[in-house]
Amino acid sequence: MTEQPTTPAAPAPLTADQAAAEARRLIADAYRPGPGVPAATAWRDTTPTPTHGTTPPVPQPDRRLVPPVAAGIAVCSVAVGAGAVGIGCGAWLLLQGLSAITLAGVLAIAAPFVGIAIVATAVGTAVSRVRAGTSTTTHVYQGEVTQHTEIEARQRGMFSRTTISR
Known part of the structure; x- marks a missing residue:
């Protein structure tokens, strides 16, 4: 008969102090530099920057982020807004004056x-x-006058039509 493999027993739960010590150990292992790698430190270059140097000036081409059409629309909208404020102030002054009259x-x-x-x-x-005074209202008709009074009505289907026969 062969022995069945068994799972190892679960370790006993850690106390709060043991858990904190294990966490510190894991964090230190994770941030420990490998062999030949210096420890990470902060470094600041304290040498003063020169006010001018021997390097010739470099041309800096104009690369606008806003297309000229959008800039024009923005300027136009500012002008329209300023005009609206001016008209509003004028209307306010006019109405203030009109409200004080008798x-x-x-x-x-x-x-x-x-x-x-x-x-x-x-x-x-x-x-x-x-x-x-220059127009005339007299109506003069020349020719013979006939009067048609015969009416013919036809009803077929859904629609009906009435016509005057001549």
Whole structure:
């Protein structure tokens, strides 16, 4: 009879101190440099940078990230926004002024418009009277007059049609 392989027994659970020590060991092993590799350290070059050097200037070609059309649209939208603000401020000033006036002020403002309306009405009336005087309203018909009173109706199917026969 052969022996069946058995799984090893599970290790006993670690205490909190043992688990912390094992975690520190695993982290130290993971970050330990290999043979011949220096340990990782921080390094800063403290030599002062020269204010100018012997290297000739390098041409830097213009590489815009924004196409000219988009820049133009942006400038145009700023101009439209500024214009809208200007119109809004003008309307606010006008309405502030109009809200502070009395009935006499309203009549004084409306007087020129009323005068223009009266003149326009007078001119329109004069023009219509001149036209009425030159046109004739007498209707003279020449020729014989016939009157058709026969009506024929046909109903077929869904639609019906009525015609006047001549």
